[in-house]
Structures are given as C-alpha cells and as structure tokens.
Amino acid sequence: MSSTFFGASFxxxxxxxxxxxxxxxxxxxxxxxxxxxxxxxxxGDPSGGPRLAFH
Structure with missing residues (x-):
C-alpha cells in the first residue's frame, strides 16, 4: 500500500x-x-504534488 501527500493546511x-x-x-x-x-x-508540479493551504 502506498500513500500520497496531497498537501498541508496551516x-x-x-x-x-x-x-x-x-x-x-x-x-x-x-x-x-x-x-x-x-x-x-x-x-509546484502541474501534474500534482503537495499544495499549501492557509486558513
């Protein structure tokens, strides 16, 4: 089983x-x-990769 890091929220x-x-x-x-x-x-990569969300 693999995991994918979608992003982080701050x-x-x-x-x-x-x-x-x-x-x-x-x-x-x-x-x-x-x-x-x-x-x-x-x-950073158009095909995916982590994004940063701020709330």
Whole structure:
C-alpha cells in the first residue's frame, strides 16, 4: 500500500498574505480567490504534488 501527500493546511492571521510569502519563497503561484480567510499555494508540479493551504 502506498500513500500520497496531497498537501498541508496551516492557521494564519492573514491567509492571502502568508500564501503570497510562501509562494514567493517556493517560486509557486497563489490560486485565484485568495483572501484574508482562505488561500492556497498551488502545487509546484502541474501534474500534482503537495499544495499549501492557509486558513
């Protein structure tokens, strides 16, 4: 049996700001619709890979 790491979720005071920071550090993009409550940093590989979510 194998496991796949889909992503990680983190608490953040300002989700969009935190996501923009990590997207810049990891050379990734923030998904559309990011706001202060919810934001996602897209996976680095278009075919999948882990994503980061901030709430």
């Amino acid at each position: 608490d953040a005071t300002d989700a969009a700001r935190t996501a923009r920071f990590w997207a810049a550090v990891l050379d990734r993009e923030v998904a559309e619709g990011a706001d202060e409550h919810d934001a996602v940093v897209k996976a």
